[in-house]
Structures are given as C-alpha cells and as structure tokens.
Amino acid sequence: MVRLHDIRTRLIGCIVLLLLSCTQTEASKIPNIQFLQGRPLPTAPISTAKQYRFTEDMFAMRNRIFWQALSSFKDRPDIHYLEVGVYEGRALLWVLEHIFTHPTSTLTGIDLFASGDGEFKPKEVYANPKDFKQRYFQNINSSGQKQRITTHVGYSQDILKTLQHNSYDIIYIDGCHTLTCARADSLLAWSLLKKDGLLMIDDYSERDFPDVHTAAQELFQKHQHSMKVLHTGWVLVLQKTQ
Ligand SMILES: C[S@@+](CC[C@H](N)C(=O)[O-])C[C@H]1O[C@@H](n2cnc3c(N)ncnc32)[C@H](O)[C@@H]1O
DSSP: OOHHHHHHHHHHHHHHHHHHHHHHHHHHHHOOOTTTTTOOOOOOOOSSSTOOSSSSSSSSGHHHHHHHHHGGGGTTOOOEEEEETTTTSSSHHHHHHHHHSSOEEEEEEEOOOOOTTTOOOOSSSGGGGGHHHHHHHHHHTTTTTTGGEEEESOOHHHHHHGSOOEEEEEEEOSSSSSSHHHHHHHHHHHEEEEEEEEEEEEEEETOOOHHHHHHHHHHHHHHHGGGEEEEEESSSEEEOOO
C-alpha cells in the first residue's frame, strides 16, 4: 500500500516536471507562425513618376509581407510610422505611397548614413555613405510629402531613447545587425510602440543573421505576455497587446 502511494506520488511529480519543462521551452521561443498564408494579395511597386533615385532594391522581397501586415492601416488618419535604417528611403517611400497616405499620418526615419559597427556591406555604396544620405534626402523631396517626414541622423541606439513612449503604430527595424545594436533597437522600439501597434524586425533569420534572431528571441522572452506573434519570416511581425 505504502509502495503504491510512493509510486503514484513520484509519477505525479514526474508528470508535473515534464509539463513544466514543456511549457517553459514552448513559452520562451518565438512560435513559427505564417499569417495570411497562400492568400493572393496585391503588391504594388514604388511610383516611377516621382523620379526617385535608388542604387539597389533592398525592399523588393518585402513588399508582399508589408502589404499583408499593413494593409489594414491603409489611408487611416493619425497613424505614426518609425523606421530604423532607412538607407535610400525605399521602404519608407513605399509605405508613404501605399499605406500611410493620410495627411495626418507621419513617418519618422533614423539612419547613421554610414555602415554601423559590424554592419554588412553589400555593395560599394556603403563605402561612400555621403552619396546615399544625399539620395535619401533627394528622394524625400521628390515624394512631395516631406512635411510629413522627420529624419534623425545618428545612431538609432541613441535616438530611440529620445523619442516618446507609446507613440508609434508601426516600427520597422532594419538598421545595425550586431547583437548589441539589435538588442538595444528592439527593446527601445518596443517601449515606443502603442498598444495594438506592430513591430517589424527585418532579417529575422537564425542562419543568416543569428544576432538579429537572438535579439528578437530575447525580446519575446521579456515581453511575451504583452505580445502576439503575427508572422515569422524574413520579416518578423509582432503586435503589442497591452
Ligand atoms: C539594410 S539598410 C536599410 C534598408 C532600407 N530599410 C530600405 O528599405 O532600403 C541598413 C541601414 O541601417 C543604417 N545603420 C546601420 N547601423 C546603424 C545604427 N547603429 N544606427 C542607425 N542606422 C544604422 C545603415 O546606414 C543603412 O542605411
């Protein structure tokens, strides 16, 4: 009788431990979620009428996911967008033309306009940052909407600290890719996001950008109870739920 009781107690203990360890592993990693899978959605190119100047298109494979994540914000008033790492302005101008079209919506860009510490250098353009800074500002002028766009030049890790908490609806991080930067950018950005707002983290790839991936996992571990994972892909999309 005593032995049976012992066995039962041990068995229950083991089950509880097993359940606890499962819950912890599940809860501490970003679950794999693909939203709107398979649904054909329109993707729109950037205007050719505006005479924008770009040397390369880092946004091409993203406009579909941007459309999926952001189409519910299209044409709405008082939507505030923040982008970390604007480069020549391709993503920022795409969302300006296709999503944040309302005259009361604003766009804020941050860039060092130089390759950050440990930043990958895809082309020689990074060797001459003055060129892409100039191109960015020319493109902003060409948009005809520069009154709605604010640009901060400097390290995002410093500038994000100066911005107002809970004031952005969408934040897109595509800046420095080292662990220190990615960690700071994502944590600071989270505090700037409004409730129901979206945080989009570019280059979320364990294989190609392990530091960006690690920083995103850490953000999830810290804030998982106030976030919903909407999409895991090259761009990770998280929603702030409280
Ligand atoms: C991949 S590019 C951004 C591409 C851009 N989102 C687009 O749509 O074309 C990365 C940008 O991050 C900027 N950057 C790198 N480190 C930074 C830092 N610490 N603070 C601010 N910007 C940084 C670089 O100057 C570069 O323009």
